[in-house]
Amino acid sequence: MATISISEELIKELxxxxxxxxxxxxxxxxxxxxxxxxxxNPVLFPREKTIFENLDYLISKLESExxxxxxxxxxxxxxxQSVNKKTxxxxxxxxxxxxxxxxxxxxxxxxxxxxxxxxxxxxERAGGxxxxxxxxxxxxEVIKNYIKERKAPVKKxxxxxxxxxxxxxxxxxxxxxxxxxxxxxxxxxxxxxxNRYTIDQNLLDFLQKHLTEEKISTFIEALSEHNEFQPxxxxxxx
Numbered sequence: 429m430a431t432i433s434i435s436e437e438l439i440k441e442l443x444x445x446x447x448x449x450x451x452x453x454x455x456x457x458x459x460x461x462x463x464x465x466x467x468x469n470p471v472l473f474p475r476e477k478t479i480f481e482n483l484d485y486l487i488s489k490l491e492s493e494x495x496x497x498x499x500x501x502x503x504x505x506x507x508x509q510s511v512n513k514k515t516x517x518x519x520x521x522x523x524x525x526x527x528x529x530x531x532x533x534x535x536x537x538x539x540x541x542x543x544x545x546x547x548x549x550x551x552e553r554a555g556g557x558x559x560x561x562x563x564x565x566x567x568x569e570v571i572k573n574y575i576k577e578r579k580a581p582v583k584k585x586x587x588x589x590x591x592x593x594x595x596x597x598x599x600x601x602x603x604x605x606x607x608x609x610x611x612x613x614x615x616x617x618x619x620x621x622x623n624r625y626t627i628d629q630n631l632l633d634f635l636q637k638h639l640t641e642e643k644i645s646t647f648i649e650a651l652s653e654h655n656e657f658q659p660x661x662x663x664x665x666x
Contacts, residue, residue: 432650438464443656454664458647459616462638470619470631472612475591479619481631483611487603490590497587497602502595506579508532515571520563523549527574 434442441464446452452460462468469482480486490496511518515529519540526543528536540562544550552559565571586595587602591610596602619627620635627635637643648665651657 432646434461434650434654439654439656442651446657446660454644454648455620456617457660458644459620461647463616466634468616468631468634470614470616472614472625473610474612475610476626477624478626478628479614479622479631480628481634483607483613485630486611487606495590496606497589497596497599499585500588500595501583501585503581503583506581509576509578511571511574511576513575515575517564517566518571518574520565520574521547521550522561522563523547523551529571529574 438461442457442461445457445460449456467482470479471483471486472479473486480489487496509529510527510532511529512532514531517530517536519528519536521527521540521544523544524547526540526547528539528543530536533539541560544560544562545558547558550558552561586597587599588595589602589605591606594605596605614622616635619631620639648661652661
């Protein structure tokens, strides 16, 4: 029978586990040992109802299958013009210079009334209320002063999450969101005790390889060399 050695660090890990879980059975302790020794950190991906051996493997798998994020292109517009060459009449706030054009706003007169009634720089009052004073001009030369050339729209490459459809500025941001909101960490014991989800083949192979009578017997033999585990071994083997 092959033998295994348990490092001092693992001895401390197992001792700590048992101190917090004094009623743990042999399989629970063995699974905890496997987690620590082989650095197995199972994660559940609820969307696919599957448990994977670790997060890095899951992300790599999803990326290789184009199931994590995709590049996409968006167009960014730089604001709507308030006044343009076809504007015939403008309404101007005397306090801020805010302007509404007759052809760039569906209701410019209503808009200017609403603006000056809420304008923080309007300190004029009538009956305790802000005055709704504004300027109107149909002079092409006055109107010309308010025309600002609009920046051309630009195109930008961003990343969309395949899981949610949301857009992110970078691939890293998609992955960070995925890690935070779309996976659940599990212990090997939780994986072993559940029957709701599929276990990915890699993780299943790992469990089948190590959950054998021979491997567990070897683990018991290794524990028996350390006095601190004797009380637990007597209980498990009785």
